[in-house]
Amino acid sequence: MEQAKRQTISTLDAGSRTLADRVCHQLKDDIITGRLSQGSKIVEEDLAREHGVSRGPLREAIRRLEAMHLVQRIPHAGARVVTLSEKMMSDVYSVREALEGMSARLAAEFIKPKEVDELWLLLEQHEKNIDETEGTVYFQREGDVDFHIRIAQASQNQLLVKSLSSELYQLIRMCRYRTAKAPSRPTKALGEHRQIVDAISRRDGELAEILMRRHISGAWQIARELLLKDHHD
Structure with missing residues (x-):
């Protein structure tokens, strides 16, 4: 009886985790794309009803989003979607520039020939994705199809x-989603990615780092301009 009870609890827990x-996953996408402002x-009541779940799985999802820095708990105000202030975005891009510059330099030293080929193929796919949007969007899906993650892995x-x-x-x-649709940014970003891969493939770590830092810095300038424009509007 006790064993059966434990199995039932385990099944419920597994189901709860699945929910x-x-x-x-859905809330994360809604926050990143701005569907949740x-x-x-x-x-909680509204989101539980919208997603057809009880409060338990929803609260677990919210806790995970907090760990991802996408949701903040504010004293006496509850949980809210994070607001990307200029200071927060500046901090994020500063960290990105340092870490991703380092990853590009190390990738030039340690990358395998097969990984270089895979990066070129990945950028070919990205070009097709950009063409499908008529050059208006360059936003990469997460994980192994993300150029920046592949560079970090190669380090x-x-x-x-x-x-x-x-x-x-x-x-x-x-x-990054904020700059993905900026005019001319998709084609320019893809070109910069190709320059970075070219430097990495030639084992030029110094150049790879410079190009990556310049790429991230350029993205921050666009993001900052969009942020200031939003404030003026």
């Missing part, structure tokens, strides 16, 4: 990979 995974209050430095792919990753993606 939490689904809700977390920055600074908006997380109303063979697991601390770099962890920093860029877990702790800061979704906040970075939220910042």
